Amino acid sequence: MSVIELNSENFENEVLKSSEPVLVDFWADWCGPCQMMSPIVEELAKDAKYFKVGEVNIDDEDILAEKYEVSSIPCFIAFKDGREIGRSVGAQSKKKLIKLLGMEA
Amino acid sequence: MYDVIIIGAGTAGLTAAIYAARANKKVIVLEGKTYGGQIITTFNIENYPATPHISGVDFAKQLYAQAVELGAEVEFEEVLAVKKIEGAEESSRLMFEVETEDDKYEAPAVILATGSEDKRLGLKNEEEFTGRGVSYCATCDGAIYKGEEVAVVGGGNTALYDTLYLSDVAKKVYLIHRRDEFRGDPALVDKIKKHDNVEFVMDTQVTEIKGEKKLESIELTNKNGEKKELKVSALFVAIGRTPATAAFANLVELDDGGYIVADESCLTSTPGIFAAGDVRTKSLRQLVTATADGAVAGNAAAELS
Numbered sequence: 001m002s003v004i005e006l007n008s009e010n011f012e013n014e015v016l017k018s019s020e021p022v023l024v025d026f027w028a029d030w031c032g033p034c035q036m037m038s039p040i041v042e043e044l045a046k047d048a049k050y051f052k053v054g055e056v057n058i059d060d061e062d063i064l065a066e067k068y069e070v071s072s073i074p075c076f077i078a079f080k081d082g083r084e085i086g087r088s089v090g091a092q093s094k095k096k097l098i099k100l101l102g103m104e105a
Numbered sequence: 106m107y108d109v110i111i112i113g114a115g116t117a118g119l120t121a122a123i124y125a126a127r128a129n130k131k132v133i134v135l136e137g138k139t140y141g142g143q144i145i146t147t148f149n150i151e152n153y154p155a156t157p158h159i160s161g162v163d164f165a166k167q168l169y170a171q172a173v174e175l176g177a178e179v180e181f182e183e184v185l186a187v188k189k190i191e192g193a194e195e196s197s198r199l200m201f202e203v204e205t206e207d208d209k210y211e212a213p214a215v216i217l218a219t220g221s222e223d224k225r226l227g228l229k230n231e232e233e234f235t236g237r238g239v240s241y242c243a244t245c246d247g248a249i250y251k252g253e254e255v256a257v258v259g260g261g262n263t264a265l266y267d268t269l270y271l272s273d274v275a276k277k278v279y280l281i282h283r284r285d286e287f288r289g290d291p292a293l294v295d296k297i298k299k300h301d302n303v304e305f306v307m308d309t310q311v312t313e314i315k316g317e318k319k320l321e322s323i324e325l326t327n328k329n330g331e332k333k334e335l336k337v338s339a340l341f342v343a344i345g346r347t348p349a350t351a352a353f354a355n356l357v358e359l360d361d362g363g364y365i366v367a368d369e370s371c372l373t374s375t376p377g378i379f380a381a382g383d384v385r386t387k388s389l390r391q392l393v394t395a396t397a398d399g400a401v402a403g404n405a406a407a408e409l410s
Contacts (some may be wrong), residue, residue, distance in 0.1 A: 028248070030242075030248060031245045031246075032145040032146050032147070032148070032160070032161050032162045032245065033139070033145055033146060033242075033245060034245075035145075035162045036140070036141050036145050036162060036165065036166075037139060040139065043165070048177045058249070059248075065249075069237055069240055069319050070317055071236060071237055071240070071246065071249055071319060071320075071339065072235065072236035072237075072238070072240050072242075072245065072246045072249075073245060073246065073249075075236060087236070089235060089236035090138070091138045091141075091145070092137075092138050092139065092184070093136070093137060093138060093139070093141040093181035093183070094181060095181060095182065095206070095207070
């Protein structure tokens with residue numbers, strides 16, 4: 001699967017009401033570490049079996065960024081059953097992101 | 106088994122990988138985060154010879170692609186420990202074991218290129234507010250605070266660069282420094298003085314971070330012990346960097362600052378272990394000195410196997 005482009009319209013359905021856990025990458029195109037993470041996030045989405053991966057461009061979707069109090073990027077938030085179960089800021093390995101979802105890497 | 110294990114996929118580590126791989130050695134690079142190291146937060150590199158303008162991200166991507174193309178393997182696993190395999194000397198050969206969160210690797214030569222990380226202020230809720238108003242990367246997070254009031258703490262070039270950068274983005278920038286003059290470049294200080302929206306707060310330290318869910322204000326204490334509250338949306342911490350050597354304290358000699366003691370040969374106090382890049386004791390920490398170390402260490406490590 002590819003990375004889902006999230007916005008304030010589809011966030012509820014794709015993330016909060018998702019039957020699977022979702023990893024959301026909050027990013028912006030001017031952020032170096034975000035650019036470094038984007039191939040990792042794409043790879044994660046491609047190989048994902050029991051979870052989904054989405055991304056929020058915080059410049060386009062500032063309401064979502066504000067709602068989830070994202071003020072440092074890249075910021076990864078894991079959601080399960082409509083609530084946040086983990087959050088991690090900064091460049092990191094694919095394995096750490098999978099662990100954030102409460103899964104074995 | 107590998108010929109060379111490199112810990113850290115920043116500029117020094119990846120350059121070492123290029124040199125060792127070109128010497129036909131079996132090389133693995135272990136990295137706990139993403140490749141690229143510190144340079145990925147730099148917008149525009151202007152002092153790398155023969156490359157007048159390149160972004161840190163592009164630099165890192167090209168360096169990584171080059172190392173991989175030459176045959177270096179890269180695994181994204183955090184290294185927990187490095188130890189000498191006892192008894193290996195009897196076969197007249199040193200051997201080291203590198204343990205990561207997932208695996209174990211062996212090689213007769215190990216290059217430590219773990220770089221450094223941002224120094225924390227050491228305030229009690231600093232961790233909790235990281236990513237909620239407290240930031241260590243102005244070029245990453247500055248644009249989030251467009252039109253707001255922010256503070257920078259520090260006295261070196263990073264703090265000065267961050268202040269300059271933020272003064273174009275934020276409504277107001279407070280530059281807080283615990284001394285009465287800056288360690289950084291005086292030319293930068295002059296540049297900052299031309300920006301009306303920067304206020305210098307000297308002889309003052311940040312002593313508390315306050316807020317409900319995100320940062321709302323900081324407490325400042327000046328040299329006379331007088332306290333004052335300053336409302337800001339963000340605090341950019343730029344008080345220097347600290348070497349990432351905690352895992353190697355028993356393996357190689359470190360200096361008082363925690364840097365690995367090694368001269369230009371990159372040889373540490375332990376034969377078979379090399380130090381390259383920002384993690385090594387040196388006077389200038391720049392891209393060009395990191396690539397230089399990478400070449401020296403990569404070459405020397407290749408000769409060992």
